[in-house]
Amino acid sequence: MSFQPVHFYQTGTFTVGNRLLEASERSVQANIERTNSLNSGHRACQGCGEALGARYAIDAAMNAARGRLIAANATGCLEVFSTPYPETSWQIPWIHSLFGNTAAVATGIAAAIKVKKQKGQMGDVRVVAQGGDGGTTDIGFGCLSGMFERNDDVLYICYDNGGYMNTGVQRSSATPPAARTATTMPVGPEPGNQFGQGKFLPAIAMAHEIPYVATATVADLRDLEYKVTKAMGMRGARYIHILVPCPLGWGAASEDTILLARLAKETGIFPVFEAENGEITGNLKIRRKQPVEEYLKRQKRYAHLFGKKPAVATIARLQAAADKNIRKYGLLDQEAN
Amino acid sequence: MEKPFAITLDPGSSLANHTGSWRTSRPVYIDRLPPCNKQCPAGEDIQGWLFHAESGDYESAWRHLTKDNPFPAIMGRVCYHSCESVCNRGQIDEPVGINSVERFLGDEALKLGWKLTPPSSESGKNVLVVGAGPSGMSAAYHLRRLGHSVTVYEAGPLLGGMMRFGIPKYRLPRDILEAEMQRVVELGVKVNLNTKVDNILNTMADGKFDAAFLAVGAHIGKRARIPAGDAAKIVDAISLLRSMEGEEKPMLGRRVVVYGGGNTAIDVARTAKRMGAEPLIVYRRTRAAMPAHDFEMEEALQEGIMVKWLSTITQADESSLTIEKMALDETGFPQPTGEFETIEADSLVLALGQDVDLGLLEGVPGLEVKDGVVKVAPNMMTGHPGIFAGGDMVPAERNVTVGIGHGKQAARHIDAWLRGEEHVPAVQHEVANFEKLNTWYYADAPKTVRPMLDIIRRQSTFDEVQGGLDESTALFEARRCLSCGNCFECDNCYGVCPDNAVIKLGPGKRFQFNYDYCKGCGMCVAECPCGAIKMEAEEI
Ligand SMILES: Cc1cc2nc3c(=O)[nH]c(=O)nc-3n(C[C@H](O)[C@H](O)[C@H](O)COP(=O)(O)OP(=O)(O)OC[C@H]3O[C@@H](n4cnc5c(N)ncnc54)[C@H](O)[C@@H]3O)c2cc1C
Ligand SMILES: Cc1ncc(C[n+]2csc(CCOP(=O)(O)OP(=O)(O)O)c2C)c(N)n1
Ligand code: SF4
Ligand code: SF4
Ligand code: SF4
Ligand SMILES: [Mg+2]
Numbered sequence: 001m002s003f004q005p006v007h008f009y010q011t012g013t014f015t016v017g018n019r020l021l022e023a024s025e026r027s028v029q030a031n032i033e034r035t036n037s038l039n040s041g042h043r044a045c046q047g048c049g050e051a052l053g054a055r056y057a058i059d060a061a062m063n064a065a066r067g068r069l070i071a072a073n074a075t076g077c078l079e080v081f082s083t084p085y086p087e088t089s090w091q092i093p094w095i096h097s098l099f100g101n102t103a104a105v106a107t108g109i110a111a112a113i114k115v116k117k118q119k120g121q122m123g124d125v126r127v128v129a130q131g132g133d134g135g136t137t138d139i140g141f142g143c144l145s146g147m148f149e150r151n152d153d154v155l156y157i158c159y160d161n162g163g164y165m166n167t168g169v170q171r172s173s174a175t176p177p178a179a180r181t182a183t184t185m186p187v188g189p190e191p192g193n194q195f196g197q198g199k200f201l202p203a204i205a206m207a208h209e210i211p212y213v214a215t216a217t218v219a220d221l222r223d224l225e226y227k228v229t230k231a232m233g234m235r236g237a238r239y240i241h242i243l244v245p246c247p248l249g250w251g252a253a254s255e256d257t258i259l260l261a262r263l264a265k266e267t268g269i270f271p272v273f274e275a276e277n278g279e280i281t282g283n284l285k286i287r288r289k290q291p292v293e294e295y296l297k298r299q300k301r302y303a304h305l306f307g308k309k310p311a312v313a314t315i316a317r318l319q320a321a322a323d324k325n326i327r328k329y330g331l332l333d334q335e336a337n
Numbered sequence: 338m339e340k341p342f343a344i345t346l347d348p349g350s351s352l353a354n355h356t357g358s359w360r361t362s363r364p365v366y367i368d369r370l371p372p373c374n375k376q377c378p379a380g381e382d383i384q385g386w387l388f389h390a391e392s393g394d395y396e397s398a399w400r401h402l403t404k405d406n407p408f409p410a411i412m413g414r415v416c417y418h419s420c421e422s423v424c425n426r427g428q429i430d431e432p433v434g435i436n437s438v439e440r441f442l443g444d445e446a447l448k449l450g451w452k453l454t455p456p457s458s459e460s461g462k463n464v465l466v467v468g469a470g471p472s473g474m475s476a477a478y479h480l481r482r483l484g485h486s487v488t489v490y491e492a493g494p495l496l497g498g499m500m501r502f503g504i505p506k507y508r509l510p511r512d513i514l515e516a517e518m519q520r521v522v523e524l525g526v527k528v529n530l531n532t533k534v535d536n537i538l539n540t541m542a543d544g545k546f547d548a549a550f551l552a553v554g555a556h557i558g559k560r561a562r563i564p565a566g567d568a569a570k571i572v573d574a575i576s577l578l579r580s581m582e583g584e585e586k587p588m589l590g591r592r593v594v595v596y597g598g599g600n601t602a603i604d605v606a607r608t609a610k611r612m613g614a615e616p617l618i619v620y621r622r623t624r625a626a627m628p629a630h631d632f633e634m635e636e637a638l639q640e641g642i643m644v645k646w647l648s649t650i651t652q653a654d655e656s657s658l659t660i661e662k663m664a665l666d667e668t669g670f671p672q673p674t675g676e677f678e679t680i681e682a683d684s685l686v687l688a689l690g691q692d693v694d695l696g697l698l699e700g701v702p703g704l705e706v707k708d709g710v711v712k713v714a715p716n717m718m719t720g721h722p723g724i725f726a727g728g729d730m731v732p733a734e735r736n737v738t739v740g741i742g743h744g745k746q747a748a749r750h751i752d753a754w755l756r757g758e759e760h761v762p763a764v765q766h767e768v769a770n771f772e773k774l775n776t777w778y779y780a781d782a783p784k785t786v787r788p789m790l791d792i793i794r795r796q797s798t799f800d801e802v803q804g805g806l807d808e809s810t811a812l813f814e815a816r817r818c819l820s821c822g823n824c825f826e827c828d829n830c831y832g833v834c835p836d837n838a839v840i841k842l843g844p845g846k847r848f849q850f851n852y853d854y855c856k857g858c859g860m861c862v863a864e865c866p867c868g869a870i871k872m873e874a875e876e877i
Contacts, residue, residue, distance in 0.1 A: 010391065010816040010825075011866060012780040017828025019844065020392060020816065029832040032841050040837045040854035041351030046359065047858035052835040087349035221832060247858075255859030258833060262777065288777075 002282025003226040035062040042089040044081040047254025049244035064232035065126040074102035074131030077166040100139035103147040133160040133174035148208035161246035169249040173198040205239040209278035212238040219262035251300020263295040268322035271329040360857035369769035369822025373420040378738040379406040390815035413440020431784035441811035460484040465546040470498020472552035472728030475744025492533035502579040552728040555691040568655035574688035590683025597688030598627040717747035769822025773868030824869040830861035
């Protein structure tokens with residue numbers, strides 16, 4: 001069963017908090033005593049979705065693990081903006097791995113904890129690995145697949161901003177079609193990333209039939225917290241893929257970060273669902289369906305689609321891909337249709 | 338400190354890094370003026386009292402409401418609630434049922450015996466109020482709360498003015514009216530009933546009053562020049578409605594024709610219906626042009642009241658009337674057609690509007706009277722120093738709520754005037770219009786409909802037509818409010834800041850920005866549901 005929104009007027013569980021809800025029904029982020037795992041003073045851009053997503057996720061994980069958590073972090077924005085030697089924003093035990101091996105480092109930490117626990121040298125401590133989409137879907141993919149296949153006791157969180165943002169917005173295998181990056185075709189009849197390339201890692205993770213796979217966005221905090229909490233209640237390899245808009249790499253206004261994440265979900269471009277042991281068990285329905293243009297036109301990486309001669313065919317292909325997601329993941333309520 | 342191999346620096350925290358210096362504009366918390374509050378003729382802080390009602394704290398809600406208007410149970414029945422027509426929620430689904438929650442609070446207060454807050458000190462000043470209608474009693478309440486000694490002179494035998502002698506019982510039960518009036522009296526307001534003021538200057542001098550507020554209403558029914566036979570029975574609407582309050586009910590006969598298109602015409606027709614008559618409203622223009630509120634016309638039609646549109650009465654006789662058909666000209670104005678018809682009628686009631694009896698003001702220097710009403714300055718003072726006026730007798734829309742608003746305004750100005758000062762109203766905040774909201778966050782919730790009395794009882798008794806909400810539906814309705822422009826502690830700003838630059842101060846204390854770290858991304862502004870934050874350019 002997926003996250004059940006509370007229909008409790010006036011804002012139910014749409015807002016971060018709600019003074020009308022019981023304290024136990026409120027979000028981790030609403031709590032004055034949240035960990036603030038990623039503290040102020042970090043050097044992320046204004047309106048960074050990754051910084052927000054990481055605090056949302058790790059605060060929820062800290063809450064679920066009662067503060068006993070270690071994180072391994074791949075190279076990428078999240079590591080660079082949080083921890084320029086010798087200072088850090090992290091308020092948890094945290095280790096920087098290489099760009100491509102964070103899953104393996106987390107596996108090692110989990111193994112060490114297991115041994116120490118067996119020897120009675122320490123109590124339970126949980127392990128999280130985290131990285132960007134480049135570090136996860138490209139260079140870190142081998143280590144990650146191995147971690148899945150061995151069912152190591154690690155929650156891996158991927159913050160997907162659709163590119164290698166830390167090194168200047170290069171294409172990754174998670175870059176969406178038609179989006180322009182520094183390493184995609186800048187001009188010509190079809191600029192931007194090509195269709196039919198790349199990969200959707202949540203589906204690949206599901207193919208490993210690991211205990212838990214989920215997607216989330218920074219626009220639906222309660223759903224995100226529910227998923228992290230649920231994953232933390234399980235053992236073995238778990239994977240959460242969070243869509244985190246990047247104002248710099250997407251060419252978007254810094255205040256639009258959450259709006260864009262919301263539109264990605266409401267258009268069907270980014271399906272929000274969860275799966276257990278390889279089977280889909282729940283999804284977050286579209287509430288107010290929007291055409292893909294609403295999402296695309298707010299981002300300069302798609303500006304070439306909206307020039308003097310709008311790229312009608314390309315937009316139609318993106319719309320078709322969104323519609324396919326809606327069908328495939330059952331994102332619309334039948335009644336709402 | 339001994340450092341491990343290859344380590345040369347001590348570990349530090351990013352808090353040393355004041356990223357607030359990146360900012361070019363800063364978010365600031367503000368209160369915007371909700372459209373409902375702006376619209377309310379009595380100046381109620383609607384969003385403010387709904388905020389308390391939302392959490393089920395009805396007494397705080399009622400106390401907050403009665404700071405501006407002491408009569409919520411009356412308001413919840415007779416106020417035309419123009420607030421609802423501007424409510425932002427109307428652009429999402431339907432407006433918040435402000436008026437029905439107000440009634441619930443008013444009834445709850447009467448049921449549980451909540452009392453108004455008495456003044457904390459006495460000013461020693463003596464203020465006269467003439468007329469115990471809504472405007473006069475509102476002024477009495479506010480003046481008393483400001484510590485003044487208040488005496489109300491009322492010509493009639495009971496409190497309430499037109500709310501008692503005009504508005505019928507089926508819309509405003511008299512126990513409700515009386516209870517809310519008495520609650521004001523209990524604050525120590527002196528009332529002299531059956532005391533008509535004939536000369537205001539004499540009365541002020543005799544009673545040693547320092548100032549006066551006049552609210553004598555408009556009670557003289559306007560007459561039309563209709564040629565009438567000796568035996569024709571013609572009465573005016575106001576006298577008729579007034580006699581409904583007495584022991585002897587008026588004799589109208591079976592076929593009652595009501596002439597006019599305002600709310601009074603409708604109230605008379607509905608009253609006649611309840612007395613067993615078959616009323617017919619005759620109106621010169623079309624339904625669309627009627628000054629009456631459409632919902633009242635609708636309720637009358639439901640009760641079986643008949644209407645003849647585009648008709649004038651040209652002759653009245655003992656048991657019949659002659660009517661001339663009208664037609665609209667190009668400018669939309671009704672013109673006679675020369676086509677006549679005769680209808681049976683036992684009596685004719687004229688509901689053509691009311692004039693003000695200004696007798697008590699004769700000989701008062703400085704007054705300016707125009708179109709039958711007394712001119713007042715923005716501070717509600719007439720041309721004669723120390724004499725203020727409000728309600729139906731001054732140029733304004735004529736309804737209960739406007740009168741109550743005048744009473745409140747006048748009280749504040751009288752209070753200042755008595756101290757030789759000037760009351761300067763607070764500068765209004767900018768309006769929280771719909772564009773300022775992020776409506777994504779509000780749950781879908783259709784309006785709660787108030788129960789209506791069944792039609793048979795509506796046609797034959799004076800029982801109240803419209804019912805109230807119960808606790809659960811009132812709570813639901815209050816929670817439909819979007820809290821336009823005023824923080825309702827949803828924690829969004831606290832949650833969505835990627836820089837953890839919002840400080841949560843705890844329940845009821847709202848939030849603060851930590852400008853050491855706020856980078857000015859604007860996300861908190863974009864995601865605040867109610868528009869309670871705005872960006873301001875940083876001085877660089
Ligand atoms: C039939 C009818 C239905 C209405 N329905 C509604 C409605 O549903 N909602 C709404 O908002 N408005 C309604 N109105 C309008 C509303 O009643 C008036 O606008 C409102 O009552 C005006 O308030 P007021 O205090 O100015 O005067 P009033 O209510 O008229 O009160 C004036 C008081 O002054 C007293 N008085 C007059 N002269 C003297 C004197 N010389 N000395 C001492 N006392 C004096 C009178 O006896 C009276 O009690 C209705 C009006 C009518 C006629
Ligand atoms: C083996 C290796 N290759 C290249 C790099 C340079 N590098 C650092 S971060 C990064 C991109 C990170 O992209 P992603 O994982 O998507 O994270 P993001 O910065 O977008 O959050 C690259 C290419 C590196 N650190 N190590
Ligand atoms: S939603 Fe609430 S605050 Fe906004 S206009 Fe309506 S009643 Fe007023
Ligand atoms: S979200 Fe945070 S950083 Fe952005 S403007 Fe608001 S307080 Fe500042
Ligand atoms: S976002 Fe919520 S908590 Fe913050 S100012 Fe707006 S209403 Fe208040
Ligand atoms: Mg990336």
